[in-house]
Amino acid sequence: MPAGTDNGADAPGPGRTHVRAEVTCSCTREPVRFECMENVLRPLVVVGGSVLLTLVIGWATDRLLRTADERERETPLWGLLRRSRIPYQLVLCMALLRGSYDQADLLPAHEVAIGRILTLVLIGSTAWLVIRIAAAIVETSYSRYARAHRDPARVRRVRTQVTLIMRVVSAIVGVVAAAAMLLTFPAMRAAGASLLASAGILGIVAGVAAQSTLSNMFAGLQIAFGDMVRIGDTVVVEGEWGTVEEITLTFLTVRTWDERRITMPVSYFTSKPFENWSRGTPQMTGIVYFHVDHSAPVEAMREKLRDILRECPAWDGRAYGLQVTDTTPNTMQVRALMTAKDADDIWTVRVEVRERLIRWLADEHPYALPRVNTADAVLPPARSGDLSDVLTDGVTVGADGRANGRSTGRWNGAAARSASRDGAYESPHAGPGRG
Numbered sequence: 001m002p003a004g005t006d007n008g009a010d011a012p013g014p015g016r017t018h019v020r021a022e023v024t025c026s027c028t029r030e031p032v033r034f035e036c037m038e039n040v041l042r043p044l045v046v047v048g049g050s051v052l053l054t055l056v057i058g059w060a061t062d063r064l065l066r067t068a069d070e071r072e073r074e075t076p077l078w079g080l081l082r083r084s085r086i087p088y089q090l091v092l093c094m095a096l097l098r099g100s101y102d103q104a105d106l107l108p109a110h111e112v113a114i115g116r117i118l119t120l121v122l123i124g125s126t127a128w129l130v131i132r133i134a135a136a137i138v139e140t141s142y143s144r145y146a147r148a149h150r151d152p153a154r155v156r157r158v159r160t161q162v163t164l165i166m167r168v169v170s171a172i173v174g175v176v177a178a179a180a181m182l183l184t185f186p187a188m189r190a191a192g193a194s195l196l197a198s199a200g201i202l203g204i205v206a207g208v209a210a211q212s213t214l215s216n217m218f219a220g221l222q223i224a225f226g227d228m229v230r231i232g233d234t235v236v237v238e239g240e241w242g243t244v245e246e247i248t249l250t251f252l253t254v255r256t257w258d259e260r261r262i263t264m265p266v267s268y269f270t271s272k273p274f275e276n277w278s279r280g281t282p283q284m285t286g287i288v289y290f291h292v293d294h295s296a297p298v299e300a301m302r303e304k305l306r307d308i309l310r311e312c313p314a315w316d317g318r319a320y321g322l323q324v325t326d327t328t329p330n331t332m333q334v335r336a337l338m339t340a341k342d343a344d345d346i347w348t349v350r351v352e353v354r355e356r357l358i359r360w361l362a363d364e365h366p367y368a369l370p371r372v373n374t375a376d377a378v379l380p381p382a383r384s385g386d387l388s389d390v391l392t393d394g395v396t397v398g399a400d401g402r403a404n405g406r407s408t409g410r411w412n413g414a415a416a417r418s419a420s421r422d423g424a425y426e427s428p429h430a431g432p433g434r435g
Contacts, residue, residue: 050096058089076143080136087129094122120181127177134169138162152282156230160247163231164220167249219267220249229269229276234343236275237264241343277343283316286346288336288354289325292361296368298324298334301357305336308356314345331370 062085069078098118101111142162146155182188223229233244235254242256252269254262268274277284290301302322309315318339326333336353340346361368 046100047097050093050100053096054089054093057092058085061085061088075140077136077140080139081133084129084132084136087125087132090125091122091129094118094125098122116184119184123177123180123184127173130173131170134173135166138166138169152232156232156278157227159232160223160230161225163247164223164249168221171249219265219270220247222270223247223252223266229274230278233276233278234282235277237262237268282342283318283339284343284346285319285337285339286350288338288350288357290334290336290357291328291331291370292334292368293370294327294332296332296334296361297365298322300365301334301361304357304360305338305353308353309338309349312349312352314340314348314352316341316345330372 062082065078065082069082072078098115101115101118139162142158145158149155229235229244229247229252231244231247235242235244237254240254240256240262242254242260242262244252245255245261246253247266250266251263252266254264256262292301305320305322309320316339319337320339321337323335323337324332325335336357338346338349338353340349
C-alpha cells in the first residue's frame, strides 16, 4: 500500500472520525435489537405458555372424566367433578403464572404487587376447587344412599344432614382461605400474632356479642343430627301449614300451601313446640264435620261416603267411618273419617268428601240440610188448676184453650187469664188479653 495512502488513513481528520463512529454504531445495534426482542418474547412465552398448558391439561382432564362418566353410569361422581373444571383450570393457570413470573421480567417495578395478586387469586381458586370437590363427593354419597334405601323419612334425614355438612365445610374452607389471604400481608402477620396472644379475651367477648348467632348455629347442628325436622317435612308453625324447603345453620324456610315462604331461626324449633306431620310415618287421618237435620239419613250418608272414597284416588283404603258425634237443639253433628298416605292427599280427600257429600244431600235429601224452624210451636198439655173442661157459670174450655159457650157469670180469675194467654199464642193477630 502506498505511503501516501497510509499517511492519509493515519492522519487525523473529519473523514477518519466519521468512519469510526459508523463502525461503533454497527457493532452495538445487534445486541440492543436482540435485547428488545427478548424483553417482548419472554413475557409472551411465559404467560402464553402458562395459559396454553392450562388449557391442554384442563382438556385432557375433562376428557378423562367424561370417559369415566360414560363407563360408570351408576355413579354421578365423575359428572359432578366435571363441574369443577373452571376452578381447576384457574388453579393451574395461577400456579403456573406464580411460579414462572420471576422469569417473565414483566413490570419489574410492580413485581411484588403482581406476585401478591397472583397468590391471592391462587388461594381463592384453591378454596373454590376444594368446595366443589367436597360437594361432588357428598352428593355422590347421598345418591347412593337414596338408591339403597326406600324409606322417605330416612332419605330426608340424610339429605338434611348432607346439606348442613356441606355448609359447615364451605364455612371452614372459606375461613381458612380468608386467613391465608390475610397472612400474605406482612402487617396482618403481626396483627395475627397479637390476636393469638389475646385469643382468650377475644373469645369471651365474641361469645357474648354473638350469643344469638352461636345459639342458632348449634341449634342447626342439633336439628341436623337430632332428626327433629328434615327437608321435605310437613310442619305447622305459628298456625301456618307448610313444607320445610331449606335448612341452614342459622335459619329455616317453610313453604306454605299458597307458595309463601316463612323464614324462622332454627332456635325456634329447639325451644318451642311445633307439629311435624312427617315424623314417623307420613300416613294421616282426616276428619270432615257436617251439621245436618235430626232427620238426616245417617246410614245412607255412611254408604255414600264409602262410594265417594272408592272413587277418590287419594284415599289409601286403610279406614273410613261416619258417626254422629254431637247434637244441638236444631241440628246434629256428623263426623266423617278417612285416611291417606300423606298430608297432601289427606287434604284432597277431605275437600272432595265435603263437596260431594253436601251436593248429594242437597240433591237427594234436601230435608236433611240444616234449616230454621218457622212453624207454630206445639203447646204442652193443659195443667190442672189453670184450666178445667167445665168452668164455673157453664163455660166449657176446649183442648185448644178457647172458651166455648156463652158466659152467664164471672169466670174464675186464674182460668180466664190462662185462656186469654193461650188464645194469644194460638192466634198471631190476637194481642194479650184479647179473646
